[in-house]
Amino acid sequence: EAAVTQSPRSKVAVTGGKVTLSCHQTNNHDYMYWYRQDTGHGLRLIHYSYVADSTEKGDIPDGYKASRPSQENFSLILELASLSQTAVYFCASSGRASAETLYFGSGTRLTVL
Amino acid sequence: GDQVEQSPSALSLHEGTGSALRCNFTTTMRAVQWFQQNSRGSLINLFYLASGTKENGRLKSTFNSKESYSTLHIRDAQLEDSGTYFCAAGLGTGNYKYVFGAGTRLKVIA
Numbered sequence: 334e335a336a337v338t339q340s341p342r343s344k345v346a347v348t349g350g351k352v353t354l355s356c357h358q359t360n361n362h363d364y365m366y367w368y369r370q371d372t373g374h375g376l377r378l379i380h381y382s383y384v385a386d387s388t389e390k391g392d393i394p395d396g397y398k399a400s401r402p403s404q405e406n407f408s409l410i411l412e413l414a415s416l417s418q419t420a421v422y423f424c425a426s427s428g429r430a431s432a433e434t435l436y437f438g439s440g441t442r443l444t445v446l
Numbered sequence: 447g448d449q450v451e452q453s454p455s456a457l458s459l460h461e462g463t464g465s466a467l468r469c470n471f472t473t474t475m476r477a478v479q480w481f482q483q484n485s486r487g488s489l490i491n492l493f494y495l496a497s498g499t500k501e502n503g504r505l506k507s508t509f510n511s512k513e514s515y516s517t518l519h520i521r522d523a524q525l526e527d528s529g530t531y532f533c534a535a536g537l538g539t540g541n542y543k544y545v546f547g548a549g550t551r552l553k554v555i556a
Contacts, residue, residue: 375532375547435479
């Protein structure tokens, strides 16, 4: 079973502050993703990556940056956190895009005050 | 517009009964995945399908790419089946994204 670990599990940030969410996977997957879930809604793709040192924009990239320093690690960075970025953030990985199961981390609950 | 439409948005089942959840796609999809989000918020893999039907215990899923839909059948529902069920559709060749539906909130009643 693929293992995807997110940290922190929850975080409270102040408006305008910098937030970094981390994701680590141990299954040698090429593809990693960051999704955002708002209460009562589905998941929306923020950024993804299919190789180390490269990231791609998803459907809602504004206000977010991503970093993939190695195959195992994928970070989501909010340079200037805003109230509208309060949400639960999920990291996922897969062996090949659109061809294998997505494995999700447990999520990070971010509250921006 | 939305590429993945899930129905129903909410559903209540008595224990021991069953029902079907559906996802309709507005464009050609290569594959579909189904997930259950439990009360703790964790997303649990249920099925990955590129075509055809898969079954696992009390769950069965079908993906019809030509007619652009997928279904998830639940039979003999149990209390632990409660949660939100999401389908995620994989777009065509060269596209690395999965598009999620808005989910079906299932409540199983004793």
